[in-house]
Amino acid sequence: MSTEPPVVYPAEWEADVILSDGGTAHIRPILPTDGPLLRTFWTRLSTQSIYFRFFAVRRALSDADIHRMTTVDQRLRGAIVAMIGDDLVAVSHWESTAARPTEAEVAFLVEDAQQGRGLGSVLLEHLAAAAWDRGIRRFDADVLGENQQMIRVFLDAGYTVSRTWDSGAVRLSFEITPTQKSVGVMRAREHHAEAASIGRLLHPRAIAVIGAGRSAASVGNAVLRHLLAGGFDGPVYPVNPAAAAAGGAVASIQAYAGIEDVPRPVDLAVVCVPPAQVPDVVAACGRAGVWGLVVLTDQRDAAADAALVAEARADGMRVVGPASMGIQNPAAGLNASMVPRMPPAGRIGCYSQSGPFGGAILAAAAARGVGLSVFVSAGDRADVSGNDLLQYWEEDPETDAVIMHLETFGNPRKFARLARRVGRRKPVIVVYSGRSTLDDALLRQAGVIGVDQVSQAFDVALLLTTQPLPAGGRVAVVGDSRALVRLTARAADAAGLRVEEVLLPVGSSPGDLTRALTSAADRADALIATLVRLPPSPAGPIAVDAVAAAATIEIPVLAAVQGVEMPGELAGIPAYSSPEAAVAALRRVVGYAQWWARPIGTVPTTTVRADEARSLVAGLTGRLPEDRAAALLDCYGVTVEPAVLVTSPRRAVEAAGQRGYPVALKARSRPYRHRPDLRGQRLDLPDAAAVRAAWASLRSQLGAEVPIVVQRMAPVGVSVVVGSEEHPRYGPLVSFGLSGPATELLEDRAHHILPLTDVDAARLVRSVRAAPLLLGYLGSTPVDIAALEDLLLKIARLADDVPEVVHLTLDPVIVSTGRVTVLSVEIVAGPSAPRADVGPRRFWTPNHPTPDGATIRGGSAQHAHAVHNRLP
Structure with missing residues (x-):
């Protein structure tokens, strides 16, 4: 019998990934039962692909080939596969030896129809992470010289690759230790893939509304009518089996019984069916080649949501929702939402987790006449998240500022990384009520502008999209109303801005106000013009003329207009209904400008002994002994001043002499640690006599049981x-x-x-x-x-x-x-928890150490049985 330990399925290697064109695939370890999938996969390979992989043409895989490829220990020999739906579309292997366990030969094979979608790069990232987990530190690969596509996969991965040539093949060797360059390459690919996946959702060529009822009161009917009224430049297909069976139409458009009956490919499906019908609809959309789903149905079932997303991703689809209000892209005439009114096309991108907050965002935009680039309501956020939208907005030429309503950050570390990067190009404003101290810290360090209300978000966005960034915190308040100027100045002072008041005579002319604003601009970083509403225009003809003339000033200009109910633009200048609103918007923009002006900084790359540090805590739980804790810190160049445990006055004097005077005697027990008020220490002892006296004093106070240490005194500080x-x-x-x-x-x-x-x-x-x-x-x-x-x-x-x-x-x-x-x-x-935003690209992490049958893509019931009973 074999004495080798059984293979435990490494479920932590499973991941859903986004490909370079925005589609999705599932990565998982290979299984012994994958033989039939491999045989079918082989039939879809071209002769050239087989030749590139094996350096020879092989017509079929033998049983021995299948056994060797699928039966691995995931230690010395490992393999992962990529699945799309039930099809195995790519496989990658590593193979090392007991004599050289840190080095491995690697090979990749991608189905011809899937080449060019970034599968090779994704598999390399995941194979390297899995191999690293097994102690492998270097990959070697032999590639035919004419297989330039595979050579580029290795060379473009960000590793330092050495190349040697022999008989028409090139041997590529590289360390797989993650480097700043390799991580940067991986994240750049992640960015482009995630942005592409959102771009496909927001720019569909054809749309189906599944569940488009004939009743005007139904959600599906409403969405269909909103799409038609929005002016979408493409076909819209209502899917309604009952209407189709009767040969009828919905909203005067021919209805179809199912998505697979629609006469041309559909990019986006809006799902408005009852919860029980959602699984069949998602599966049908996958078979029909739909790119993405907007699921308005509220399933109110976390397990059902997870199953929906798993099925969609397996078939290459992204999902907005469930329980979404829908999406809008005004420039494309796309109103795939439950909201009848769509704002005009504009420069602000909006995202909302909550349906009611999404409605508030659209209502606020409509009330102020503010245009949006896109609007996405995430609903239960089972798949598409705010981080996905940040990836999209970073390079979207139609978006100048971002407003997001968040209830949670999801993956806070990734959010901070993306928001910090996006914020260097365009401001990110987040509506996040009830923020904790750590929430505020995350927003500040990422350069995000945090607000409590949707109205505040638009106040800030209005200023950011119409005015330049202020260079500092000096503000001049200009107007002819003493009360209004003072009220605004006090609000600015309370907000931490440096204020200058410029009070004009009552009844000043437009020219007087313009000259005052222009003059004050030389002494300030921003201007606030205080105005009083006079008919017939929102701020009176004099004020409008004066502010319009000041529009050429090269620093931010705001208007606080007393008597206007809803803020907006006044002759191209952002206008606010109260001094407090104007000042609050300016204060937040000043903070953003200060963050934006700071250098990004670098993470130190000095040499540390990370492997040794990890070995010092491997398998341990609880508080470390002080010597082990000090050794751990030493791996990172941090020295702890030694504290010597002593048991008598003589030992204390000896220790003090060894450490060097002056010294301290300290009680080393929980009640006295870090509590100087309990007087459990005697400091700055200059000689042996002082040490003996301190020992006697401490023992008299503490008793005989409390341990005492001697430590050299630190410099005063x-x-x-x-x-x-x-x-x-x-x-x-x-x-x-x-x-x-x-x-x-x-x-x-x-x-x-x-x-x-x-x-x-x-x-x-x-x-x-x-x-x-x-x-x-x-x-x-x-x-x-x-x-x-x-x-x-x-x-x-x-x-x-x-x-x-x-x-x-x-x-x-x-x-x-x-x-x-x-x-x-x-x-x-303690046990290490999985780190978000660390490791190879993924947008799903298993919650359990071993998957169930539904988790494994492209298998059978035997898969789950084999996994749960350990693989042979």
Whole structure:
């Protein structure tokens, strides 16, 4: 009998992926039962593809070939396949040996009809991640010289590839350790694929409304009429079996019994059927080659939603919804939504998780006359998310600003990464009520403008899309109403802006106001003109003429118009119905401009001992011993000042002599750690006599059971706390604050989601309210801020590299004029949770260690049985 351990199906390698043209595929490990799928796959391969893979023409696979390809241990020999629907369309292998377990030969084979869709690149990413998980660190591949497409897959992956030629073939060798370049290449491909998938949804050539009822009260009938009224330039097909059976029509358009009966290919299907019919409709759409679905049906069943998305993705479709209000693309005349009115085409892209908030967004846009580029209501967000829309909007030439309503961030780390990148090109405004401290931290670091209401979002968007960014926080308030000028100036001052009041005589002419605005522009970064509504125009003819004349000013100009109910544009200038609204919009835009002007920063790439660090916590749970915690920190260049446990006055004096005077004696037990108010320490002891006296004093106070340590005194400085944690929602993050009860009481802590750049570290240190104590407050000597920032960067990198470190606290850390000294460390280890936005491209992660039968694409009931009973 074989003594080899049974193969456990690595379900964590499963993933749904988006291909370069916006379609989808499912990646999974190969199974012994995949033989029939492989044989069918082989029949669809061209002679050239077979020759490129095997360097010879092979007419068929033998049983031995099938067995070797499908029966692997996923250790020395591994394989993953790509599925589209029930078809196996690509396979990739690695093969290593017991003698050289860190090196592997790799090979790829992609069905001819699927070539050019990016499957080779996706398989390489996932195969490298799986092999890395098994300890493999280098790939070698032999490729025929004429197989340039496969050679490009390897060369374009971002790895450093060496090439050697022999007899018409090229041998490619490269380390598969993720690098900044390889991750950048992967994310660039992810960006283009996800953007393409959303572009296909928003620019369909033909649409079907499935469930288009004849009754005007039905949702499907309404959506059909909205599509027709919107002016969509393409065919729209109502799908209604009952109407089709009677040879009838819906809204005067011929009805069809099913999506497969429609006479031409359909790109987008709007699904408005009862929940029980959704699975059959999705399957039919997959067979018909539909690109994407907008599911208005509210299934109110998480399992049913997951099954819907799994079926759709398996067939290459993206899904908006379920429980979506629909989508709109005004420029294309596309109103595939339940909302009858579509805003004009404009420059603002909108996304909403909530249906009611989506309605509020469209109502606000209509009331202000603001045009939209696109609108997407995500509903239950089973598939298409806000992150997908960010990928699309980043390079969409029709969108200048983004408004998003979010109830959750979904994948916060990916959201922060994308929003930060998109925000460098166009502003992102997020309506997110009830935000936590960490939510606000995420928005700030990503450059996102956070607001509480839809009206505030449009206030900001109006300013951003009509005016330049302000260079600073100076604002001049200009007007001829003393009360209105002062009210606006007070609001601006309370918002942290630097204010100049310019009060004109009552009854000033348009020229006076124009000259005042122009003059004030030389001393300010933004102007607010305060106006009073006078008929017949919204702000009186004098004000309109004056503001219009000021439109050539090269800094932002806003108008606070008393008496106007709904803000909008006034002669091309954003106008607000109250001073407070105008100031709030300007304050948020100033904050965005300051973020935009800051350099992006870099993540340090200095050499660390990450593998050694991971080995120190492998398999451990709970608080680490202090020596192991110190060794872990040493892997990242962080030194902890040793604390020597002593059991007598003599031992204390010996330890003090070894460490060097002055020293401290400290009680090392939970009640006294980080609690100077309990007096469990004696500091700055200059000699042996002082150590003996301190020992006697501590023992008298503490008793004989409390352990005592000797530690060398740190230089005089400011005591701070540096930490990291593995947050259940946000993943790894770092925190910073000053030590002490007052800081704890006021919760004066700053947090940052990883990764942390040098610019982020500098901002993090200065973002706590007590930061002036580090910078020379009231004449004190400034401390070594650069060394503190370097410590934060090291701890951030440790937290990012070692997910088994679920909690880390350095307290206290003494920051002095020339260094930082870490006096105490506490590290808690635990099982590592899957990291969002880490590893190869995917938009689905298994929730369980082994999949059920429905999870495995293209298999049979035997698949699930084999997996759950361990593979032979």
